[in-house]
Amino acid sequence: MPAGSSFRQRLNECGLALVGSDSFKKPKYKTELADRVAVPDHYRTWQRVAGAYPLLRWFAGIALDDLHNELNAPFQLPIEQIPVSGKPVRYAPSRTASMTRQEAADRFAKAYRYPLQIPLFETELLDILFAQFAPVWEIDTRNETDLIGTVTLDADGKPSIDTGKPAVYVKHAYTRFHGENLLQLIYQVWMPAREKTGTFDLYGGELDSVIWRVTLNSKGLPIAYDSIHACGCYYKLFPANGFIALPNADGTEAVLSPKRISVNPYEKRLLLRLSNRTHYLQQVSVAGAENAASYRFEPYDHLRSLPIGNNERRNLFGPEGIIEVSRRAERFLLWPFGVESPGAMRQWGSHAIAFVGRRHFDDAFLLEQLIAQEK
DSSP states (O other): OOTTOOHHHHHHHHHHHHHHSHHHHOHHHHHHHHHHOOOOOSBOHHHHHHTTHHHHHHHHHHHHHHHHHHHHGGGGSOGGGSOOSSEEEEEEESSOOOOOHHHHHHHHHHHTOSTTOOOOOOHHHHHHHHHHHOOEEEEEESSGGGOOOEEEEOTTOOEEEETTSOEEEEEEEEEEETTEEEEEEEEEEEEEEEOOSSTTOSSOEEEEEEEEEEEEOTTSOEEEEEEEETTSOSOEEEEBTTEEEOOOOSSSOOOBOOOOBOOOTTTOOEEEEEOSSSOOEEEEEEOOOTTOEEEEEEEGGGGGSEEEETTEEEOSSOTTSBOGGGOOTTHHHHGGGOBSSTTOOBOTTOOBOOSSSOOBTTOTTHHHHHEEEOO
């Protein structure tokens, strides 16, 4: 490589060299390479064997259907008709962007001009996109556990949420969709807790978090939005304009897809409505940012290196990718389904999102299995 070459130039040259090599042109080589690539999943087969999973999965299917009916109900109401028991509090991004659809298409076309077909987005463009697609969050707020904030660690490494400093943690990722590598924008909010309803509440506990994801095609237009809690539960799928959710046909856990989102994101901003206490996503709508508190963007990677004083830093997540203090009592009930500590908040890349079957939030082929272009 020539001395002084930029990283992007060198990467481009290496990509051209790899694609042009004799080995890479051989179909057998590509097949062998694909066969050797294996990403460990986040299910424990031995737990499923010991817990009689083949039998329990059928009972779980009934319980999941009931849960989906409960989660789907608010989406069938206009947002102003969804019952509240506290005060709706809104949070809007402190930094906004105004990019036209054509400007986005032009910049995406440039980002895709690389021989490995992996788009390269400059930091400046990513910042604009995060601001462009950032939602307004609205939470039915009863007490401090329903406020969003900044994650902090004390001197002993115990996490808490500073609700005086509203923040949304952002990162980007890539996914595969019918031969293309697509950009994903991820937004995550943190609350102090899922408040317990009593001594026997298996699902309440310290810390709670909701993740919202936007998947964009090579022209900068959404193909789908989806969401989970940071424990991996309550997966919801929202196909964008021109796409439909595919029916579940393989016997795995059904996917809840309450509605399609047809909003032009270059003209209007989405509003995400969360319930109090459970912080369930109840509706996706369009609304202004009037009377909203401002939130700032924080890089998600900061969570892996938080200050604890004395010039020391610590990862929010433990060795298994789980926040220890967030473990829930539900893990004693749901362990036969093979997920490590169900209900606990966990690190990106370790979200199992189904109890029946195997499904991961960061699976590069997830959306290819769940949505299709409308004919």
